[in-house]
Amino acid sequence: MFKNLITESMSKSPWLFHINAGSCNGCDIELVAVLTPRYDAERLGFKLTGTPRHADVVVVTGPVTKQVLPRVLRAISQVPEPRVIVTMGSCPQSGNVFRGSYSVAGPLSKYVDVDVDIAGCAPKPEAIIDGLALAMKILSEKRAAMNGKVEAKAAPAEEPKEVQAEPAAEAVEEAAPADPPVEEVAAAQEGGEQ
């Protein structure tokens, strides 16, 4: 009974933790704008938290510079399971106009399993809400998977750590992470703006 309740609640109360990984501030403003009266993401249960310990959804903006990379990974590993990692804007996804710069270590998917990508520079509010809604669904699915794990009980090893210490060897092409990215709304806009 409680398990169903918990799984259902997971998709109704996602708390966001926002990491700025060298962003130009455009996406950061847009993320906050989504919580204002016009779009009001709080009606879906979203809340910005001040500490990674309280968060369910980690939103990363910016191209992930070399300086900030260890801090980003550390902050992400401080978020309790189940967690969902969302990249916002084109920068953490592909590097955007900063791609190839000596100071950029991104894209983020080289280091962690990204669950949702919200494309755009900066993404439209509708795209952000769409991406966050998908994140809620994934969060609930992850919790349901954990339920299975807990019941089995035999496995001493927890799920594979999401944070990988060493970068994946193969060069990542234009934003193609393992999980299905959201691009329906945002793709057109991204093309238009770059």
Added chain:
Amino acid sequence: MTIVLDSLRYLAYILIFPGFLFCFLTGMLLCGIDRKLVARMQKRIGPPVLQPFYDFFKLLGKETIVPAAANRVVFLAAPLVGLAAQVVLQLFIPVFSFSAFRGVADVIVVLYLLLIPALSVILGAASSGSPYAGVGLSREMVTILAVELPLVLVLLAVAKTVGNAMGTGLCFSLSQIAEYQAANGSLITRLSMLPAVAAMLLIIPGETGNHPFDAAEAETEICEGMLAEYSGAPLAVYKLSHAVKLLTMTSLFVALFLGGIGGAVEHLLVGLAPAIAGGLAIVIEIIILFLLCIVLVALCCSLVHAVTARLRIEQLFKYYWTVVAGLALISVVLAWYGL
């Protein structure tokens, strides 16, 4: 036989009606209504009223991380102690004519029990070893100090007024205060009590750590302060504790100043058979209490949250020890002169 029945009755008190279940449901609902009202005041749609329940159950399903620097036992036990004290406190506050534990505890015990949840948060924060929690707990201590003085003065004013009428000097018993009001009308109707009422309305948001007085939990500057290292189930317990505190403070206000409504309800039901009237009176009184709590939360928490920005800690302290304590002091002096 009577011992068994009595212990069953007390168990029901503790677990169901003024105890855990009642506190859980009404506290969370009050919290949800508060969030919804704030959203509507800011022209937003706002989260569903049941949002605190979702938050609570979600937090139960999250991983609980205990920092390496933390004292594990204190870190995990502190939230439970706080919640238990909060619920015990609710048991001692009479619902108009009904009080679960009559004559056992008075206003002084309520004062002490109000401190325990705050102290438990401080203990938990201190044991977490986080610098943000350190800053938060020092601010929380100042907040407690700031709110405590006006609260004591308000309670003193009420005790003196009721005591004068009863001829006992000072009356600290909550059930006697309720009986006095049921017979003689609510204290809020007395002119000499109006400053104390205003002071108590200002104490409610401070005691519950609501918006202008939430320097201890400032999420934008010190990462939620004392709760910075908490996650999962302990955090859920803290959120529940905070929700119950909303209920406790508002129902304490009702018990202190609006007790006359209980007399009015009994007056209405005077024609019915005593057994039916007793049960019906309790049900009606609970509903009235809950509605009054909603009104108080809307007034003291939602409205104040929507129109104010956070105060710095020294501003908060100065405000409580001058304006609020001053208001309460006026009532004490008036009560001492028998007005």
